[in-house]
Amino acid sequence: MSAAQVLFILVSTVTLFSAVMVVSVRRMMHAALWLIVSLLGVAVLFVLLQAGFFAMVQVLIYIGAISILIIFAVMLTRQVMSEKIPQLNRGWVAGLVAAGGLMIILAFVFRDFPGSLATTMGDPSAGDVVTLGKALADPNGFAIPFELASILLVAALIGTIYIAMERKGGEQ
Amino acid sequence: MMNAWLYIGLFLVIALALPAAAIFISYILGPKKPDPVKRSVYECGIETVGETWVQFKAQYYIFGLIFLVFDVETVFLYPWAAAYNQLTLFMVLEAVLFILILVGGLLYAWRKGALEWV
Amino acid sequence: MDFWTDPYLFLVNWLHGLLVGWGLPDAIASFILMFAGAFVLAMGAMLFVLGLIWFERKLVGRFQDRFGPNRVGPWGIIQPLADMLKIFTKEHITPAGVDPLPYNLGPVLAVAAVLAIWAVLPFTISLVGADLDVSVLYVVAIGGLGEIAVVLSGWGSNNKYALLAAFRSVAQLLSYEVPLVIALLVPVMLSGSLSLNQIVREQGVWYIVLAPVAAFIFFIASIAEVGRSPFDLTEAESELVAGFNIEYSGLKFGMFYVADFLHAFTISLLFAVLFLGGWRGPYAEQYPLLGLVYFMLKAGAVYFINIWMRASFPRFRIDQMMGISWKLLTPLAIGAVILTAVIDKLLPGGELLPYGDYVRVGVMLGANLVLVVIAGALMALQKRKHMLQEFPIAASKGFTVRDVSVNRGTK
Amino acid sequence: MIPLSWYLLVAAALFCIGLFGVLARKNTIAILMGLELMLNAVNINLLAFWSYLHHAQMNGLVFAAIVFAAAAAETAVGLGLIISAYRRRGSVTANDLDTMKG
Numbered sequence: 001m002s003a004a005q006v007l008f009i010l011v012s013t014v015t016l017f018s019a020v021m022v023v024s025v026r027r028m029m030h031a032a033l034w035l036i037v038s039l040l041g042v043a044v045l046f047v048l049l050q051a052g053f054f055a056m057v058q059v060l061i062y063i064g065a066i067s068i069l070i071i072f073a074v075m076l077t078r079q080v081m082s083e084k085i086p087q088l089n090r091g092w093v094a095g096l097v098a099a100g101g102l103m104i105i106l107a108f109v110f111r112d113f114p115g116s117l118a119t120t121m122g123d124p125s126a127g128d129v130v131t132l133g134k135a136l137a138d139p140n141g142f143a144i145p146f147e148l149a150s151i152l153l154v155a156a157l158i159g160t161i162y163i164a165m166e167r168k169g170g171e172q
Numbered sequence: 173m174m175n176a177w178l179y180i181g182l183f184l185v186i187a188l189a190l191p192a193a194a195i196f197i198s199y200i201l202g203p204k205k206p207d208p209v210k211r212s213v214y215e216c217g218i219e220t221v222g223e224t225w226v227q228f229k230a231q232y233y234i235f236g237l238i239f240l241v242f243d244v245e246t247v248f249l250y251p252w253a254a255a256y257n258q259l260t261l262f263m264v265l266e267a268v269l270f271i272l273i274l275v276g277g278l279l280y281a282w283r284k285g286a287l288e289w290v
Numbered sequence: 291m292d293f294w295t296d297p298y299l300f301l302v303n304w305l306h307g308l309l310v311g312w313g314l315p316d317a318i319a320s321f322i323l324m325f326a327g328a329f330v331l332a333m334g335a336m337l338f339v340l341g342l343i344w345f346e347r348k349l350v351g352r353f354q355d356r357f358g359p360n361r362v363g364p365w366g367i368i369q370p371l372a373d374m375l376k377i378f379t380k381e382h383i384t385p386a387g388v389d390p391l392p393y394n395l396g397p398v399l400a401v402a403a404v405l406a407i408w409a410v411l412p413f414t415i416s417l418v419g420a421d422l423d424v425s426v427l428y429v430v431a432i433g434g435l436g437e438i439a440v441v442l443s444g445w446g447s448n449n450k451y452a453l454l455a456a457f458r459s460v461a462q463l464l465s466y467e468v469p470l471v472i473a474l475l476v477p478v479m480l481s482g483s484l485s486l487n488q489i490v491r492e493q494g495v496w497y498i499v500l501a502p503v504a505a506f507i508f509f510i511a512s513i514a515e516v517g518r519s520p521f522d523l524t525e526a527e528s529e530l531v532a533g534f535n536i537e538y539s540g541l542k543f544g545m546f547y548v549a550d551f552l553h554a555f556t557i558s559l560l561f562a563v564l565f566l567g568g569w570r571g572p573y574a575e576q577y578p579l580l581g582l583v584y585f586m587l588k589a590g591a592v593y594f595i596n597i598w599m600r601a602s603f604p605r606f607r608i609d610q611m612m613g614i615s616w617k618l619l620t621p622l623a624i625g626a627v628i629l630t631a632v633i634d635k636l637l638p639g640g641e642l643l644p645y646g647d648y649v650r651v652g653v654m655l656g657a658n659l660v661l662v663v664i665a666g667a668l669m670a671l672q673k674r675k676h677m678l679q680e681f682p683i684a685a686s687k688g689f690t691v692r693d694v695s696v697n698r699g700t701k
Numbered sequence: 702m703i704p705l706s707w708y709l710l711v712a713a714a715l716f717c718i719g720l721f722g723v724l725a726r727k728n729t730i731a732i733l734m735g736l737e738l739m740l741n742a743v744n745i746n747l748l749a750f751w752s753y754l755h756h757a758q759m760n761g762l763v764f765a766a767i768v769f770a771a772a773a774a775e776t777a778v779g780l781g782l783i784i785s786a787y788r789r790r791g792s793v794t795a796n797d798l799d800t801m802k803g
Contacts, residue, residue, distance in 0.1 A: 012711040023722035049752040056427035064434025065240040073780040077787040095724030099717040106713040133255025135759035137263040142763045149770045154277040156774035157241045160781035179420040183328045187405035191398045198541035202381045239464040246471045257482040287616040289609035
C-alpha cells in the first residue's frame with residue numbers, strides 16, 4: 001500500500017461520499033455545497049493522474065463558475081415550503097435499480113478489459129501544457145474543435161441571455 | 173514534479189489549519205455568556221421578518237453566466253498562450269478568430285442591456 | 291555554496307544531513323523539511339500581516355494629514371499586536387438559526403484562499419514554495435475559492451442583508467475576474483510558460499514595459515478582486531450594513547480583516563512577479579538574498595500605490611463599478627491580448643532587426659500607447675453620445691458633461 | 702502505483718450516483734447537479750486513459766477540454782431555462798413542467 005494508493009483511496013471515498021450526499025440531501029443549498037466538495041475531490045484525482053492543468057481548470061471552471069451559477073439559480077428559485085416535502089419522486093426505486101445494474105455491468109466490463117491492468121503512467125514531461133497548446137492550435141491537429149468550442153460557447157451565451165433576460169414589459 | 177503538488181497539498185492543509193486553530197484558541201479564551209438578545213440576528217434593531225431567503229433579480233445570474241463563458245474561453249486560450257513561441261502567424265490568427273467570436277457574444281450582451289446593473 | 295551566498299539552501303541541506311544522520315530514511319526527512327518549510331512560510335505570512343496593518347494605518351494617517359497609531363510603543367509599532375490580543379479574548383457570539391458549518395468555514399476559507407497563493411510565489415532564484423508548471427492558473431483558481439468563502443459566510447449567517455451583500459460582492463468579484471484572467475494571458479504569452487518561476491526567469495525586459503496596458507488592467511482588476519479602495523462597495527459602511535460579515539464578531543471578523551490586508555499585499559507581490567520581474571536585479575543570481583530584497587521593494591512600491599488609491603479615491607456606485615469592468619476593462623484586455631499576439635508575430639526574428647530587442651520593446655510600447663489612445667477616443671465618443679441623449683439643448687450649445695453634471699439621482 | 706482499473710471503478714461509481722440523482726430527484730436543479738457528476742465521471746475516465754495508455758497523443762486532453770466547454774454551456778442554458786420556467790410557472794419541480802404533454 002504505497003502512499004499514493006492510500007491517498008487515492010482516501011480522496012475517492014470523500015468524492016463518492018459527497019456525491020451520494022449531493023443526490024440524497026434534502027435542502028438544495030446543502031446539495032450545492034456537497035457538490036463543491038465532490039468537485040474538489042475530482043480535482044485531486046486529476047492531480048494524481050499527473051494532469052495538473054486539468055486539475056486547475058476543474059477548480060477554476062467547475063468550482064469557480066458553475067457551482068456559483070448553481071447557487072445563484074438555487075437562490076433565484078427559492079420556495080421556502082418546498083424543502084420540507086420528500087425530494088425523491090415516486091420512481092426512485094427504479095432509478096436505484098437502474099443505477100446499480102449499470103454499476104455491476106461496468107464492473108464486469110472493466111474486469112476483462114486488457115488495458116485496466118496497466119499500472120505505470122507515461123512520463124509526465126510528454127503531455128505538458130505546451131504540447132496541448134500546439135495540438136489545439138495547429139490546423140491539421142485540433143483547430144476545428146478549437147473554433148467549434150467558441151461557437152458553442154457564444155451560442156450558449158446568446159441563448160441564455162435571450163431566455164433569462166426579464167422582458168421590459170414583464171411576461172406573466 | 174509530484175512533490176511540487178505534495179507541497180501544495182501540505183500548504184493548503186496548513187493554510188486551513190492556522191486560522192481554524194486561531195479561532196479555536198480564541199473560542200477557548202473568550203468569555204462565554206450566551207444571552208438570547210445577544211444572539212438575535214442583526215436587522216437594524218427590528219425583529220427579523222419572515223424567512224431569511226430573499227428573492228433575487230435575474231441580474232446576478234446573467235453576470236455569473238457571462239463570467240462562466242469568458243472563463244471557459246480563457247481556459248482554452250491558456251495552452252495556446254503557453255505554446256505561443258512555437259506558433260506560426262496563421263495559428264495566432266486562429267486564436268484571434270476564437271476571441272473575436274466571443275467578443276461578438278459580449279457585444280450582443282451589451283446591446284441587449286444584459287450588462288446594465290439595473 | 292557557503293552560508294553567505296545562499297543561506298536558505300545551505301540551511302536546508304544542513305538540516306537534511308542532520309535528519310538523515312539520525313537514521314531517518316531520505317523520503318521522510320525531505321517530507322519533514324517540506325512540512326517545516328510550508329509551516330514557516332504560512333506562519334511568516336500570518337505574522338507579516340501585523341506589520342502590514344501597522345504600515346497601512348500609519349500611511350493612511352499620513353495621507354489624511356494625521357499621525358496614525360503612535361501611542362502604543364515607539365511609533366505605535368505594538369498597536370496591531372495589542373489589537374490582536376484584544377480580539378483573541380473577545381466572546382464568540384453565534385446568532386440563532388445559523389447554519390454552523392458554512393458559518394464557521396467562511397472566515398477560515400477566506401484566509402486560507404489568500405494564504406494559499408504564497409505557496410507558489412518565487413521569492414528568490416532558489417526559494418520558491420512549489421515550482422508548479424501551472425502556477426498562474428493555480429493563483430486564479432484559488433481566487434475562485436475566495437468567492438466560495440464569501441458565499442459560505444453570506445449564506446451561513448442567516449441574515450437577509452448578509453445574503454444580499456454576499457451576492458453583490460460575488461457579482462463584483464466575478465465581473466472583475468474576467469479582465470484579470472484575460473490580462474494574465476499576456477505575461478504567459480511573452481514568457482511561454484504558465485509557471486510563475488519561469489515567467490520571472492524569462493523577464494529580461496520587465497513586462498510592464500512590453501505590455502503596460504495589460505499591467506494596468508491587472509492592477510485595477512486585482513484591487514477590485516480584493517474589494518478595497520475605490521471598489522470596496524462590499525464592506526462599505528454606508529452600503530448594506532457592512533457587507534456579508536455582519537454576523538461575525540471577535541476573531542472571526544478579525545479573520546476577514548486579516549484576509550483583506552494579506553490579499554492586498556499578495557496582489558502587490560503578484561504584480562511584482564508578473565510585471566516587474568520578481569527578484570530580478572543586478573547580482574540577484576549570485577546572491578539570492580539580494581533578490582528577495584528587490585522583490586520586497588517592488589512589492590512594497592505597488593502596495594504603496596495601492597494604499598495611495600485607497601486613501602484618495604471616492605467609492606464607486608455598483609452600476610458604475612460593473613460598467614467599468616464589462617464595458618472598459620474587458621474589451622481593453624481583449625484588445626491588449628490580440629495586439630500583443632499579432633504584433634509579436636509580425637516582428638521579424640531577432641537577428642534581422644538591428645539591435646532587435648530595443649526595436650521590439652519600442653514597437654510593443656508604441657502599440658500599447660496606440661491602444662490607449664483609441665480607448666480614450668471611444669470613451670469620449672460614448673460620453674458625447676450620452677451627453678446628447680441627456681442634455682440635447684446644452685449639447686448643441688457645446689457644453690461638456692462637466693458643466694452640466696448637476697447631482698441628479700440615477701434613473 | 703495505482704492500477705488503471707481503480708480509476709475506472711471510481712468513475713463508474715460516480716457516474717451511477719449521478720445517474721441515480723438524475724432519475725430520482727424531483728427538483729430540476731438537483732437533476733442538473735446529478736448531470737454535473739456524470740460529466741465529471743466522463744472526465745475522470747478520459748484523463749485516466751490518457752495518462753495510462755496514450756500519454757503521447759493529445760486526443761484525450763482535447764476531448765476532456767471540449768467536455769468542460771460542453772458542460773459549462775449545458776449548465777448555463779439549463780439553469781437559464783429553469784429560471785425562466787420558474788418565473789412563468791412558479792414551480793421548479795420536474796413533474797409540474799409538463800405543459801408540452803398532449
